[in-house]
Amino acid sequence: MAESSERAQVLHNKMLESPSGTLFNQQELQDLLHISKPVELLSLAQELINRKLVKLIKQGDELRFQAVSIIEANKITQMTDDEAMIYSYIEAWGREGIWTKTIKAKTNLHQHVVVRCLKSLENQRYIKSIKSVKHPTRKIYMLYNLQPSIEVTGGPWFTDSELDTEFIDSLLTVIWRFAASKTYPTAFQAPTEDSNPVQSSYPSNHTGFVNLDTIMEFITSNKITNIDLVLNDIRSLCDVLVFDDKLELINQTTDTYRATWQSVLEAGYGRSYEEEENKIVINDKFRQVIQPKSFSIFEHYKVLPDAEEADTTYLDSWFQQ
Amino acid sequence: MQGGLSEASKTQSPSSYLYTCIAQKNLGEIAAIVISSLISYGRLSCREISHKTKLSVKVVQSALVSLIQLQCVYYVKDENSGTVHYTFNETGVLNFLHSGEIINHIKTAYGDDHAEIIQNILVNGHIKVADYINNIDDAQKKLDTETLFVKLFSDKWLVRVQLFDFHPYADIWNNIYQDILKKTPRSATTSEIKRVNEAKEKAKIAFVQLLESGQTSKDLYTVKDGFKTLNPNLIVRFNLNRFQKHLRSVALINLAKSRIGTLSAKIYETALNLIEQESPDIIHPFLQISGLINDPEEERAFINSIENKSVEEKKIVFTIREIERSLPTDLDLRNSILTHNFLKPNLKKRVADEVDSPNKRVKTESDTPDLLAEFQLKNDIIIEEEIDTDSDLQSTSLIQHHLKLLSSGSTIQFLIEMTPGTYTIPFTALIKQLKQYNFETLVKTTLGGNAFRVLRCLKTQKIGDEKSLATAVLLKEKTVRNEVYKLVKANLVEIQEVPRSADRAASKTFYLFRHKEIMSYNFLRNALIFTMSEILVNISNFKEDHKILLDKCEREDVKGHEEELLLDSELKTLKNLQAREISNIGRFNRIKALFEIYSL
Numbered sequence: 001m002a003e004s005s006e007r008a009q010v011l012h013n014k015m016l017e018s019p020s021g022t023l024f025n026q027q028e029l030q031d032l033l034h035i036s037k038p039v040e041l042l043s044l045a046q047e048l049i050n051r052k053l054v055k056l057i058k059q060g061d062e063l064r065f066q067a068v069s070i071i072e073a074n075k076i077t078q079m080t081d082d083e084a085m086i087y088s089y090i091e092a093w094g095r096e097g098i099w100t101k102t103i104k105a106k107t108n109l110h111q112h113v114v115v116r117c118l119k120s121l122e123n124q125r126y127i128k129s130i131k132s133v134k135h136p137t138r139k140i141y142m143l144y145n146l147q148p149s150i151e152v153t154g155g156p157w158f159t160d161s162e163l164d165t166e167f168i169d170s171l172l173t174v175i176w177r178f179a180a181s182k183t184y185p186t187a188f189q190a191p192t193e194d195s196n197p198v199q200s201s202y203p204s205n206h207t208g209f210v211n212l213d214t215i216m217e218f219i220t221s222n223k224i225t226n227i228d229l230v231l232n233d234i235r236s237l238c239d240v241l242v243f244d245d246k247l248e249l250i251n252q253t254t255d256t257y258r259a260t261w262q263s264v265l266e267a268g269y270g271r272s273y274e275e276e277e278n279k280i281v282i283n284d285k286f287r288q289v290i291q292p293k294s295f296s297i298f299e300h301y302k303v304l305p306d307a308e309e310a311d312t313t314y315l316d317s318w319f320q321q
Numbered sequence: 322m323q324g325g326l327s328e329a330s331k332t333q334s335p336s337s338y339l340y341t342c343i344a345q346k347n348l349g350e351i352a353a354i355v356i357s358s359l360i361s362y363g364r365l366s367c368r369e370i371s372h373k374t375k376l377s378v379k380v381v382q383s384a385l386v387s388l389i390q391l392q393c394v395y396y397v398k399d400e401n402s403g404t405v406h407y408t409f410n411e412t413g414v415l416n417f418l419h420s421g422e423i424i425n426h427i428k429t430a431y432g433d434d435h436a437e438i439i440q441n442i443l444v445n446g447h448i449k450v451a452d453y454i455n456n457i458d459d460a461q462k463k464l465d466t467e468t469l470f471v472k473l474f475s476d477k478w479l480v481r482v483q484l485f486d487f488h489p490y491a492d493i494w495n496n497i498y499q500d501i502l503k504k505t506p507r508s509a510t511t512s513e514i515k516r517v518n519e520a521k522e523k524a525k526i527a528f529v530q531l532l533e534s535g536q537t538s539k540d541l542y543t544v545k546d547g548f549k550t551l552n553p554n555l556i557v558r559f560n561l562n563r564f565q566k567h568l569r570s571v572a573l574i575n576l577a578k579s580r581i582g583t584l585s586a587k588i589y590e591t592a593l594n595l596i597e598q599e600s601p602d603i604i605h606p607f608l609q610i611s612g613l614i615n616d617p618e619e620e621r622a623f624i625n626s627i628e629n630k631s632v633e634e635k636k637i638v639f640t641i642r643e644i645e646r647s648l649p650t651d652l653d654l655r656n657s658i659l660t661h662n663f664l665k666p667n668l669k670k671r672v673a674d675e676v677d678s679p680n681k682r683v684k685t686e687s688d689t690p691d692l693l694a695e696f697q698l699k700n701d702i703i704i705e706e707e708i709d710t711d712s713d714l715q716s717t718s719l720i721q722h723h724l725k726l727l728s729s730g731s732t733i734q735f736l737i738e739m740t741p742g743t744y745t746i747p748f749t750a751l752i753k754q755l756k757q758y759n760f761e762t763l764v765k766t767t768l769g770g771n772a773f774r775v776l777r778c779l780k781t782q783k784i785g786d787e788k789s790l791a792t793a794v795l796l797k798e799k800t801v802r803n804e805v806y807k808l809v810k811a812n813l814v815e816i817q818e819v820p821r822s823a824d825r826a827a828s829k830t831f832y833l834f835r836h837k838e839i840m841s842y843n844f845l846r847n848a849l850i851f852t853m854s855e856i857l858v859n860i861s862n863f864k865e866d867h868k869i870l871l872d873k874c875e876r877e878d879v880k881g882h883e884e885e886l887l888l889d890s891e892l893k894t895l896k897n898l899q900a901r902e903i904s905n906i907g908r909f910n911r912i913k914a915l916f917e918i919y920s921l
Binding site for chain 2: 165
């Protein structure tokens with residue numbers, strides 16, 4: 001027995017040498033130890049399985065073997081049978097997590113037993129309970145050392161399974177500001193000699209606008225957030241900015257954006273020549289020429305609310321009457 | 322007079338409310354009652370109007386005379402029975418609606434004397450040129466006025482009135498069409514559909530010919546001592562159509578200003594002014610005849626064909642040279658286009674060394690026709706160099722850059738460059754964008770930024786449910802639900818119910834949302850019209866509240882001596898009333914500007 005145990009250990013070690021999670025079939029195991037008879041392997045495998053050092057996994061019609069580390073095996077051997085069964089299910093669901101109701105259904109155990117086992121496993125820090133964005137009311141468990149998958153956490157926009165609008169808004173502002181400074185570099189500074197204070201645009205063939213990569217680089221290099229963002233996250237932020245009419249996609253490109261002039265105006269920039277202290281930057285005749293002559297809804301930021309409340313009219317007065 | 326203006330004038334439709342309000346304010350109660358009954362019944366004879374409105378036939382007749390004169394009513398005589406029927410004509414009321422702005426625009430664009438003529442014509446509806454001129458005693462002034470008339474007429478602010486102007490287009494069309502149809506013989510070899518279509522095509526030609534008749538130079542002008550004046554027997558009216566084109570230009574300029582910038586918009590304004598007069602009509606007469614062009618696809622094709630025809634005839638085409646000549650002299654374009662040198666100042670010197678001087682001279686001074694083509698070929702560096710060196714306020718190259726920005730510098734194509742240096746304006750496509758941007762901004766200002774975001778997202782998704790919207794706009798589902806509710810309530814978004822079980826249980830059903838432009842725009846237009854009327858009613862209401870004071874001011878002995886004869890408190894109230902009226906008229910005009918966009 002001792003000898004076979006030694007050989008079993010050799011087999012176990014050899015199995016562990018392969019990347020974790022590798023599945024072996026019978027022939028492969030025989031090759032590892034250079035055994036020709038399946039009977040010999042049977043006893044070794046049985047021993048390892050008894051000591052929980054090897055798991056049997058059914059793949060299609062074939063039976064496969066997977067090595068389990070000694071620490072992990074120790075963990076499992078210390079558990080009760082029920083606990084071990086539940087543990088194996090939780091492990092199988094990986095980063096997705098498993099719902100308590102599913103555990104109950106799969107194991108056919110009584111509710112009390114399941115709850116007791118989960119509690120004990122949680123206390124030993126083998127598993128943990130997580131919150132899912134998709135199903136906020138469900139109690140979901142996964143192995144203690146795993147990170148919940150993006151589907152469960154909802155990606156970078158969720159903090160404690162709540163949409164973190166503050167975080168999103170601040171990122172939106174940062175990206176817009178970055179894009180705007182690349183589209184209208186002079187709009188954010190005091191009037192200078194080498195630019196026209198009323199309008200200084202890049203020519204239409206200008207190519208230095210921002211794209212997803214430059215935005216990404218800007219965010220990482222300035223350490224704007226410690227949360228890992230991927231290119232697709234930036235894209236969805238840019239999409240939102242497009243919905244807000246703060247950015248627009250440049251024709252015939254898929255990811256190059258330009259800030260809209262309207263968004264710059266609405267944010268209160270690009271109008272410094274209208275301020276009292278900058279009166280001298282353009283002469284009066286020029287100012288006369290560019291004076292707006294008609295009402296434009298796009299300049300809604302200039303309209304002050306009326307004092308007389310009784311005279312306020314509402315757009316919906318027709319269908320609310 | 323027995324019955325006043327009925328409640329129906331307000332409730333039958335928002336436009337009826339507005340039109341009767343304007344008529345009541347400018348023409349009096351009786352005119353408003355007649356107009357209201359014509360709007361609700363469509364077509365009435367004088368006797369019928371009298372019966373419906375409970376006004377005496379005499380009163381109705383005298384009202385109709387002035388209403389016809391002011392283009393508020395059309396008439397048409399039934400050939401068989403001899404009765405004359407009357408229908409409502411919007412033009413006159415719209416003239417009143419815009420009158421202040423019309424006069425103001427003529428004043429700023431032409432001068433006070435021109436504005437005076439326009440004002441008098443607006444008041445009288447239409448006028449014989451000789452009658453107007455003969456009222457002036459001073460000989461020199463007479464001559465001057467004649468010149469002003471020619472100017473206004475050739476710029477199409479005034480047009481000739483002919484008999485068909487008093488009949489509805491639909492009736493004129495019907496007469497011509499029936500006539501031609503009768504004359505087109507039935508034959509065994511052609512189908513009835515073909516015969517009808519043939520008659521329709523012929524009638525279209527005849528109709529256009531009728532509308533364009535009487536416009537030859539011989540009919541319009543007389544030349545005396547080499548001096549061209551308007552034919553004194555000509556009867557002229559104000560051309561509202563021309564003013565609507567101006568309003569369209571204003572709206573487009575505002576859009577350009579918000580999307581590209583003030584200076585580019587100024588250049589765009591110059592371009593629009595160049596071609597405004599010849600630009601396609603806001604609504605073609607064919608489209609005003611119900612049943613002539615039914616299919617929306619056909620309508621689109623028809624509108625496009627008009628625009629294409631204008632382009633082919635070079636009516637709405639302009640060149641960069643024309644812009645250069647017509648720009649306001651004080652417009653300072655220097656440094657308005659940023660070059661790469663702006664970012665890398667050290668490059669500047671190197672580039673300057675590279676460019677040889679003859680090149681520069683050619684560009685800034687020569688006037689050769691192949692110049693424009695040459696510009697196209699110039700590479701970046703040379704253009705940049707030129708921008709740096711120009712000392713005049715507006716160099717050709719800068720103007721060209723701005724025109725380029727207008728044609729390809731944003732998602733909206735304000736201009737189309739046909740050949741190097743010649744441009745046209747795609748009106749039909751722009752109007753669609755114009756409506757869209759104004760609409761969305763209105764949503765932003767009234768319903769808030771989140772509603773704006775959700776609506777625009779829904780537009781790109783075409784159709785979506787709350788969940789898909791929430792993930793796309795990165796807002797909480799609760800917020801999205803609120804915003805969608807707001808949009809649905811304002812009738813900007815439609816709901817589609819998707820049942821998921823056979824019994825269509827409400828608990829399992831989910832809802833999709835979509836936005837339909839035409840429906841929303843029409844709804845919005847009505848809401849705007851209603852609001853405009855409310856403002857007018859509000860003004861007359863608060864004036865009514867201070868009727869005693871206002872009557873006092875109107876008294877002969879008080880007029881001009883208000884300061885002496887009125888109490889301090891009365892003066893203060895008077896001042897407040899005035900300020901309140903002005904602020905309300907301002908509000909009215911703002912809404913009118915929006916309403917005008919949705920009438921395009």
